[in-house]
Amino acid sequence: MNKGIKNINPTLTYRVLHKMKLLNDVQKHGDITFFGLIGFAISTVVKRALFTYSYKGYFLEPLNKKFIRPAIWRLCGCDLGKNVHIGHMVRMDFGNSQRIHIADDVILSNGVTILCHKRDISLYCKGKSALHLPFIYEDVYIGKGCQLGLNVTIMPGVHIGDGAIIGSGALVTKDVPAWSVAVGFPAKVIKTIEECSDKLLTGG
Template sequence: GHALKSLKIIICFKMAYKPGIVETIYFNKFRAYLWRKMGCHVGKGVCIGHSVSTDIGNTDLIHIEDHVIITNCSIILCHRRDMKNYRKYDNSYELPYIHNPVTLKRGCQIGMGAIVMPGVTIGEGAIIGARSVVTKDIPAWTIAAGAPCKVIKEISEREDVNE
């Protein structure tokens, strides 16, 4: 049971990460299908670029709503070490893990090489700049960038052109 499930996840991840010669213009949408097969919750119209890493052991904690774009070389993490009781001379290898879900709301975009940390929600329509490290929630309809990622601009509503 568990071994077969793990093998399925690993095979899907390998195919989605770097498909090699079978890469086509449509493969970024096929990756969304593979991520569903790994256990991620993936909506419609999602595009996932090549070399995007996901938290293989915690795929069920990843929630991606419709029309999200995750560009090449990004990383989505759902676990990290719990550092709150880490002290001088402790063995960091023995620290426990914290597992938290990641939610990417409808229509958000993750820039190339960005890292999304556990427990983060990226709001609807938000855009994350390339190489950003997202450690906290990002509000809807904002542009955020940096390490750590911070909101740099709010996206305004389109003015009615018919007036």
């Protein structure tokens, strides 16, 4: 069964915009109304401008990483915990930001990408156009205390457990257990993080 796919009877507003080739995702926008479209457009412009700053802005570091970017991500609809650090050029799935859930004390290093939608290729065959394939939407969960290295990509539906570390450049397509280290393209778990010894706990 395909996750996130539902039957929708498109509104007149959607059908008109679809004919104009301005909207093509009935799953996401099929129930949009005229006044809803106006509000959506204004909100999107404002949020996009703020996100563009959070993505490209170098000024006010390290305030951007610790305070400004997390605040903008929350405004855009992401579910963020406390003390989340977001590096430079980190990409959220902007149109599906409400599907991103990040717990406390998470570090997103520079260049991280978090995706919450993808094309459904389960019925794809020769002669079809990929442009007309429906989308699948799935939430992403990043647990408490995780660290994502440089240029990590998180695919839709992935759950990363508490304390996990994802190595730089990894493509995460499957869930990562808590307190483990995953690296590679696609990412694979290479290590389980052990309990702290008495020496580490006392700083000796």
